[in-house]
Amino acid sequence: MLDRTQTLRASPAKRWLFAIVAFALALAARLWLDARLPPGFPYLTFFPAVILTTFFVGLAPGIAVGIASFFAAWYFFIAPAGSFELNGPAIVALAFFVAIVTVDVLLIHWMHVALDRLKREQMVSHRHAEERDVLFKEMQHRVSNNLAVVSALLNAQKRALPEGEAATALAQAATRVNLVARMQRDLYDPAHQTLDFPAYLKALGPDILEAMDARHVTYHADVAAIDVSSDMAVPLGLIATELISNSIEHAFADKRQGRIDVELSEVDAASGSYLLRVSDDGPGWPEAFKPDTSRNLGMRIVVSLAQQIGGQFSYHNDGGAVSSLAFRIDGRKA
Numbered sequence: 001m002l003d004r005t006q007t008l009r010a011s012p013a014k015r016w017l018f019a020i021v022a023f024a025l026a027l028a029a030r031l032w033l034d035a036r037l038p039p040g041f042p043y044l045t046f047f048p049a050v051i052l053t054t055f056f057v058g059l060a061p062g063i064a065v066g067i068a069s070f071f072a073a074w075y076f077f078i079a080p081a082g083s084f085e086l087n088g089p090a091i092v093a094l095a096f097f098v099a100i101v102t103v104d105v106l107l108i109h110w111m112h113v114a115l116d117r118l119k120r121e122q123m124v125s126h127r128h129a130e131e132r133d134v135l136f137k138e139m140q141h142r143v144s145n146n147l148a149v150v151s152a153l154l155n156a157q158k159r160a161l162p163e164g165e166a167a168t169a170l171a172q173a174a175t176r177v178n179l180v181a182r183m184q185r186d187l188y189d190p191a192h193q194t195l196d197f198p199a200y201l202k203a204l205g206p207d208i209l210e211a212m213d214a215r216h217v218t219y220h221a222d223v224a225a226i227d228v229s230s231d232m233a234v235p236l237g238l239i240a241t242e243l244i245s246n247s248i249e250h251a252f253a254d255k256r257q258g259r260i261d262v263e264l265s266e267v268d269a270a271s272g273s274y275l276l277r278v279s280d281d282g283p284g285w286p287e288a289f290k291p292d293t294s295r296n297l298g299m300r301i302v303v304s305l306a307q308q309i310g311g312q313f314s315y316h317n318d319g320g321a322v323s324s325l326a327f328r329i330d331g332r333k334a
Helices: 002-009 012-034 046-057 059-077 088-159 165-187 197-211 230-251 297-308
Strands: 194-196 217-223 227-229 258-268 273-280 312-317 321-328
Touching: 002 012, 002 046, 002 088, 012 046, 012 059, 046 059, 046 088, 059 088, 088 165, 165 197, 165 230, 194 197, 194 230, 197 217, 197 230, 197 258, 217 230, 227 230, 230 258, 230 273, 230 297, 230 321, 297 312, 297 321
Parallel strands: 217 258
Antiparallel strands: 194 227, 258 273, 273 321, 312 321
16 A cells, blocks of 8 residues: 555656545535534544545645645535634634644654655665675675685696595595585575585585596485585585595595495484484494594594584494484584
8 A cells, every 4th residue: 555655646647636536525525414414523524535635645735635625614514604704613623623634644744754764775775785695696606716726726736646645635625625615605695595405415426426536436325305504514514525535535445346325314303303324335444443533634524523513423334334423403412
């Protein structure tokens, strides 16, 4: 309704046509009711006409209808009818009408002024929000591109080195940087604050296999539907990356054929508990292996990130190395 009043108030022809029709209807209704009403009530139909005109088409037409109603009621319905004679009762009635109409018109006008100001402020805020989003996206795009360049440089440096720990370390570093770059694009957008983690996990394995030149390894993902917030997605993505990379590096270091399975299953829907499981068909974990004290940087990263998100990390052997992370999507302790 308020939007419609702005449309009417924007057209001078519609505004004054509305005012003329409103006054004519009010006068006709009052003349028709005159024989049916007891003495008095000279402004019975004119008050609604003034109020509705001011509300729908603005201040000037409302004042015009108020003035026309003032003289019409004075001439036709205030004794002695058919004249503009002033007496005590007429002065009281006219003063009453002027006071009431003035208050009504001013209140409605101030309401329109406040609403128009609010609409302008909303438009300005919306424009600023759009500008902020554009700048934010541009900044995130540049950050993501810069990270991708760093990842490419690390990969180029890895190819210049002979096979060994240094080349492996550079490959892992490039994979980590590339992971953060991808998540930068997917997550840090005001319109997308959650990540389709199953789709991400399905695409993650092939990317890591390609980055680590592990074409001899096959990757299979069986993941439940889950949307993860940006606060949880980056740690979970890094944990999955480290576990997959660890399997490639240690379970299939001799370039033998093998398989890596990633499973994401719902443990308890009520509490939002999930289990991420990464397994391979390699030789398994060494005896007395402890990830938090290992020289393996990737496993220490896994333990640290699991603690950060309140997850519980565990590992065992079952036809190969099996790593499990129990976590809750709200970030509380699993």
